[in-house]
Amino acid sequence: MKNTQRKAALSSQESRETMRIELIAPSIYNGKKIGKGFLYPPMSLLTIAALTPPQHSVSITDENIAEIDFDKDVDLVGISAMTASAPRAYEVAKRFRERGVKVVLGGIHPSLMPEEASQFADAVAIGEAEGIWGHILYDAGNGGLDRFYKSDTYPPASTIPAPRYDLLPRNSYWIKNMVQTTRGCPFNCNFCSVTRFFGGKFRTRPVKDVIEQVRSLKSKFVGFVDDNIIGNIKYANELLTALVKERIYWAGQSSVNVVRNLSLLKLLRKSGCKGLFIGFESVSDKSLREAGKSHNKAREYKEAIKILHDHGIAVEGAFIFGFDSDDKSVFDQTVDFCFASGIDLVQFSLLTPFPGTRLFEKLDRENRILTYNWSKYNMSNVLFQPRQMSPEELYEGWSEAYKQFYGGLPILKRLLTTLGKRTFLATLPLLVLNLTYRKRVYAKDGGYRGLHEDKITAPILSPYV
Template identity: 50%
Template sequence: MKLMLICPTWEDVHRRKMRARAFRFPPVNLTLLAAMTPEEWEVSIVDENVDDIDFEADVDLVGITTMTATAPRAYAIADRFRARGVRVVMGGMHVSAMPQEALQHADAVVVGEAEGCWHRVLEDFKRGEMKGIYRSEKFPDLAGLPIPRRDLLRKKANLTTDTIQTARGCPFGCSFCAVSYFFGREYRMRPVKEVIAEIEAMGSKFVGFLDDNIAGDRRYAKELFQALASEGIMWAGQASTTIAKDKELLKLAQKSGCKGLFVGFESISEDSLGEVGKRFNRVEEYREVIKRFHDHGIVVEGAFIFGFDHDDLGVFERTLEFAKKSGLDLAQFGILTPLPGTPLRARLEREGRIISNDWTMYNIGHAVFRPKNMTPEQLEEGTQWAWLQFYSSPSILARLFRLAGRTPSFLLPLLLINAGYHRMVYDAYGRKGWDRWDRRSASG
């Protein structure tokens, strides 16, 4: 029997341009499902971001994963296969939040993490008795998971295929984030020895950790970092600002080979952070957090969100000024997005502020709700302006000059990354986005 696992692409041309090869990671969830599929199945993976789908392929079952922004494309793919009589099962965060919607385009849907019910899906398919909805009885235990089938990926199509996940879940429950409803409010960790075994199987000198917070459980993180220190690798991942408060943890991260962290600062307004339940971020500590990372040889990419109820038109310039002067090496700017299943969406629906249910727009690049202190158009244009300003040539040169005095060995990699962002941003938004915002802000 033949199984095709598909990750759909973005339909929004601007977001496609913002996901250039240099910053793209493969669908690790599909490689894990492939590894969990019995040997009697012939499995293929199609990441539509890098490969075309063969809709005439000889397959028995198609599995599609999707986030909200790619859901319409996922549905279109499913419809084409089903028109041929091929059975389709769908899963992912969007499907878990909107299972009845997804069932209009699939024979079966998986709500939540698929590891706990994947074998049931395949067995029911073989018997011709597929159910409409599958759920795991509990959040899956992460111990004993097989090594993902990275051999099914086209390596040179991504930044790296050597990515790994060590834990799932998040106790914080920020109102805009879908992680806690999908993965749960408690951390579940893989045994460190299994993580190390997978890294050694990769044979790579650089590894990307896909955890939403690599140091969410500090005791586990310290054990992991101690084990990584003897592997001689370099790695990057994502962490909250709280990691910088633990000096021992920071030292271990440095010794383990940590070279870069993506940090969700979200806002430079305490009111906005409180609005979405991220009070553990302390704005007055941001500069010290960045300095501590730098003192340990760690590059920092900061993420910011615009569109909170406390944001006015001045938020773009204030945030940009902070991003430039705080010493951040890289930055990303996104629009607050009320994803299905989140408390944020429930609140904005109650307030009658959702203005679009076109899922392709739910990609942090579009305003799909009515902000309180600006128009949706101003929110979009201000966000584009922040991208364009931060990755303008003068801004990049200033950052690189500062870096040369701090960590000269990072100069070439960060030059290439900044140049990649510059190209992506100007391809997506162009000079028109800059001019539009300047005219609008000047007119008040």
């Protein structure tokens, strides 16, 4: 369909075809349901549903909590895939296409690997949906889908609609009420695809839209899904000031430099911030430099955690193992740091070369990638030949570090220390989260993220499919 013809039709509202649209988030665990866990709702699909004009009927299936109905009477299926769920997304697409249903694939993996995804779909949506979903619907309704849809620019954040939470059973999720305030990140760390997908500039949603959405959720607790809620300090000040009046509690993600701004810290506390997820990534400055994240300074971490605790904010830290600068001492160093700093929760990941990142390009060039089976790309498998240890040593070191941090005695000690500074009610969520992590880390079947499963992945020799 020619763009000019399509645009004219869209603007004159000629496109009145009614379609039944099914949006699907494929399972990230080989087609299996995860059940309630650390999960939050698939925000991208809730947003796409909100962008869908009212003449169409739209439904959502999140395969992580519900079965897909492959016989459902639908005209169009939209599937959003991450790298780990891409193989399952392709299977799901195949099943619907066999029945003659048109399938559009989108999300971070198809956007970064569009040629691969297009082998399994009628169309691939590249990038954010706001600028292209209307075009896709128009073309699907008029029988002429293009192979690829890509917006020329990043859509302004003011066009992000409030997600259609009414289309999913919110109570099936651990964090039921997620809100997005910004998109984009200027840092472009070498292992991360956020900058490539969302661009290198922070785009901010109008504060009044965010507050409206927070109010509509009618909940005392909200999770902010942004990669860095204080990425744009001026905007963060405006947003947090507005949040103070809402009298909610919230948790979100932030960069560690938040502690360098005392007035912002006070505002965080006043606005109800109870927990921050922070990408520390490594306790080694050398590894941080290698990751392109040298704005983080490992020597400042301990003090940063203390400052956040002093402001009543719990800290969950993300650490990655497997950088070329990491040798076998990295595991003990990291666990020792975590115990000494009093950090509340950790997420330990195995370095994962997601397609579309500079890390992937480097390891691929160096012929070090052990498998291109995307379903293993869940941050819990060794996927490439490490530089200073064997794949087995990397896997065992990571697994052991997790078990040490979430051992029974360390959890007890952590919580008793927290109880000394906070109320029982403020400590309770940390107890639940520590125990949930412990259950996963020690689970015999490896928990949903694949711990203890497929320790070292078998090579697959046909790249990119």
